[in-house]
Each structure stands twice: as C-alpha cells, then as structure tokens.
Amino acid sequence: MKGNVIVVTSGKGGVGKTTSSANIATGLAKLGEKVCVIDVDVGLRNLDSIMGLEGRVVYDLVDVLEGKCKLRQAMIKDKRVEDLYLIPASGTRDKDALTIDGMHEMVRKLLEEEGITRVILDSPAGIEAGFKTAAAPAKAALVVVNPESSSIRDADRIIGLLEPQGITEVRLIINRLRPKMVQKAEMLSVEDVVSLLGAKPIGIVPEDENILISTNQGTPIVLDTSTKAGSAFWDAARRIHGEDIPFPSLEEKKGWFERFFGGGR
Amino acid sequence: MFGFFNRKKGSANTLRNRLQVMLAYDRAGLPPGKEQMLREELLAVLKKYFPNLENFNMDMHRDGEGEAMVLKADIPLR
Numbered sequence: 001m002k003g004n005v006i007v008v009t010s011g012k013g014g015v016g017k018t019t020s021s022a023n024i025a026t027g028l029a030k031l032g033e034k035v036c037v038i039d040v041d042v043g044l045r046n047l048d049s050i051m052g053l054e055g056r057v058v059y060d061l062v063d064v065l066e067g068k069c070k071l072r073q074a075m076i077k078d079k080r081v082e083d084l085y086l087i088p089a090s091g092t093r094d095k096d097a098l099t100i101d102g103m104h105e106m107v108r109k110l111l112e113e114e115g116i117t118r119v120i121l122d123s124p125a126g127i128e129a130g131f132k133t134a135a136a137p138a139k140a141a142l143v144v145v146n147p148e149s150s151s152i153r154d155a156d157r158i159i160g161l162l163e164p165q166g167i168t169e170v171r172l173i174i175n176r177l178r179p180k181m182v183q184k185a186e187m188l189s190v191e192d193v194v195s196l197l198g199a200k201p202i203g204i205v206p207e208d209e210n211i212l213i214s215t216n217q218g219t220p221i222v223l224d225t226s227t228k229a230g231s232a233f234w235d236a237a238r239r240i241h242g243e244d245i246p247f248p249s250l251e252e253k254k255g256w257f258e259r260f261f262g263g264g265r
Numbered sequence: 266m267f268g269f270f271n272r273k274k275g276s277a278n279t280l281r282n283r284l285q286v287m288l289a290y291d292r293a294g295l296p297p298g299k300e301q302m303l304r305e306e307l308l309a310v311l312k313k314y315f316p317n318l319e320n321f322n323m324d325m326h327r328d329g330e331g332e333a334m335v336l337k338a339d340i341p342l343r
Contacts, residue, residue, distance in 0.1 A: 196284050
C-alpha cells in the first residue's frame with residue numbers, strides 16, 4: 001500500500017480492528033519500516049494490552065494533543081521489534097481534546113521529525129466523531145470485516161464514508177474466516193465479501209484460537225508464523241509493504257481467485 | 266431431521282442475496298419500506314400531468330461502475 005498513514009477501521013465493533021492494527025504494525029516493523037501505531041479511542045484503551053505494553057504507559061494521545069508532554073515521551077518503544085512505537089489511547093473520556101488539526105499536526109511531526117515511515121491509526125468502532133478523527137490524517141484505509149451480516153453492512157457504510165474523506169486506497173482485511181463453513185455454504189466466501197463490498201482484500205485471516213492465546217500473553221500473533229492467523233497477518237504485512245504474495249487457496253474456487261488476485265498487492 | 270439440515274444448508278447463499286438488497290437500499294439512503302410510498306407519491310404527481318397514467322415501472326440498482334445508486338422509472342405516456 002502506498003499510503004504512509006493508514007487508518008484501520010470497520011464500523012462494527014469486535015471484528016478485529018485492534019488485533020489487526022497491532023499485528024500489521026508489528027509485521028511492517030519486522031519488515032524494516034519505522035512504524036508508529038496509535039490507539040485513537042477515547043476512554044477505552046486496548047492496543048497497549050494487545051501488544052503487551054500496558055505496563056509502560058506514561059503519557060497518552062490526549063497528553064500529546066494537549067501539549068502536556070513531548071510527542072516522543074508518549075511513544076512507547078516496543079522491546080521485541082526494532083522501530084515499532086505505540087501511542088496509547090487516553091484513559092479519560094475527554095473527546096474534545098481529539099481535534100482534527102491536532103491529529104494532522106501529530107502525524108506530520110511523526111513523519112517529518114521522528115523518522116517514522118508508516119503511521120497506523122487504530123480507529124474506534126462506529127461512524128461518528130472517533131472514526132472521523134482517526135481517518136482525518138489518513139491516506140489509506142484497512143477495513144476489517146468478518147464474513148457476517150452486520151459486519152459487512154457496517155463495512156459497506158464505512159467504505160462509503162472513506163471516499164469523501166479523500167481516502168481512495170482502501171483494502172480489506174477479511175478476519176475470522178472459517179474455511180469449513182464456507183465449503184458447506186454456511187459462511188460467505190472471500191469472493192462473496194469482495195463482490196458485495198466492491199473492495200480488494202489485502203489480508204485473509206482465518207479464525208484461530210491462537211489469537212486469544214496471543215492477546216492473553218500480549219504477544220502479537222504475527223510473531224509466530226507457525227500459526228494460521230500469524231502467517232496470515234505476516235502475509236498481509238508483506239503485501240502492504242509491497243511484496244507480491246498470492247493468497248492461499250483455502251480450498252475455495254481456486255481458478256477464479258488466482259485469476260482475480262494473482263499478485264495480491 | 267433431514268428437513269432441518271436442508272433448511273440450514275446454503276445459509277450463506279441466503280445471506281448473500283439479502284445483503285445485495287440491503288446494501289442497495291442502504292447506499293440509496295432509502296429504507297425499503299419507503300420505496301412503495303415514493304412510488305405512490307410519484308404516481309400522484311405524474312397523474313396531474315398524465316391523467317391516463319395507471320402505473321409505471323420503477324427500479325433501483327447500481328450504476329454501471331457500481332459506484333452510485335440509480336433510480337430508474339419507465340413511465341408510459343399515451
């Protein structure tokens with residue numbers, strides 16, 4: 001993906017935005033990018049615990065925007081992966097501090113002064129102010145969707161809201177796929193999701209118990225590519241980074257798939 | 266017992282069809298229940314100019330590129 005500022009959004013909550021943000025950010029950093037991932041929720045802090053960094057939170061996003069600390073002070077450096085930083089969400093519910101101008105300025109500083117090459121913005125659920133604030137500085141978007149009724153409907157809505165924000169590079173992360181259910185025609189296939197939403201996938205992540213284990217431990221699963229989800233997120237990160245990684249067959253209609261997405265960028 | 270399984274089979278197909286319709290209406294910003302009201306009001310207006318008009322065909326669909334929703338009406342004029 002070309003955009004160096006990517007918002008991770010979904011509309012519907014609980015579909016894997018934060019997990020995706022954590023894993024894509026970690027994966028991109030492992031690939032040599034200098035990544036800062038930001039939890040743009042207000043009042044609900046999740047990204048720090050998913051990444052196992054909760055014990056090191058001192059300053060947060062609102063502190064930065066209110067000028068209570070220097071930007072660098074709020075950037076928690078991950079100790080497992082080089083050049084990976086997290087700015088955690090504020091624990092208080094003060095929505096007013098999250099201004100669009102403030103977000104633009106912070107992202108600018110990250111890219112121009114802190115040597116960051118990729119900013120990942122973890123958006124809150126919904127289509128209101130939180131999403132709009134997270135999407136404001138973004139040049140590209142990852143829409144996380146589950147092959148399920150409400151998630152697809154909300155994803156469609158969110159996609160419709162991204163274009164007026166000037167975000168044209170939109171890619172899907174299709175999360176919690178269950179290939180066996182797809183084969184039995186009890187779950188929508190990747191082709192179904194792509195066709196309904198009119199957007200291209202960049203990551204296809206199967207349902208995997210190891211994700212819960214990884215969040216329990218605070219270790220992003222992308223660091224363990226022996227797991228199905230870990231290798232799926234790793235492939236997604238590589239595609240975002242610019243590598244040509246084909247999608248796995250997932251025992252679906254192989255021909256159609258490879259014809260459409262052969263390169264998978 | 267087998268009837269139960271047959272009913273459950275292919276639920277993804279059911280959802281796909283339902284979503285195609287749902288997304289079309291969501292994108293148009295018109296709840297499906299209102300489409301009939303729209304049709305009746307349009308007919309009332311048209312009848313002022315074309316008193317012989319009985320009915321007309323109305324269809325909502327995605328345009329060629331799948332970007333915008335299009336409401337198309339075929340109004341037979343005598």
